[in-house]
Amino acid sequence: MQIIFNQQRLEISTGLSISALLEQQNIPIQGVAVAVNNEVIPRSLWQEVGIQEQDQVAVFQAVAGG
Numbered sequence: 001m002q003i004i005f006n007q008q009r010l011e012i013s014t015g016l017s018i019s020a021l022l023e024q025q026n027i028p029i030q031g032v033a034v035a036v037n038n039e040v041i042p043r044s045l046w047q048e049v050g051i052q053e054q055d056q057v058a059v060f061q062a063v064a065g066g
Contacts, residue, residue, distance in 0.1 A: 004056040018046040031062040
């Protein structure tokens with residue numbers, strides 16, 4: 001199935017959770033936030049929330065600065 005991942009089309013397996021998607025894309029989970037269809041998903045739900053066809057998934061890295 002196809003999703004939009006960080007503004008790029010991506011073909012993924014059906015039934016992936018957010019955690020599985022991040023693992024598949026080799027994205028470390030420390031210091032990141034994930035939004036699905038413009039809604040930030042709490043880390044505690046990443047294993048439960050499944051990615052659906054045409055979902056828009058954005059991963060944000062925390063950046064320190066000042």
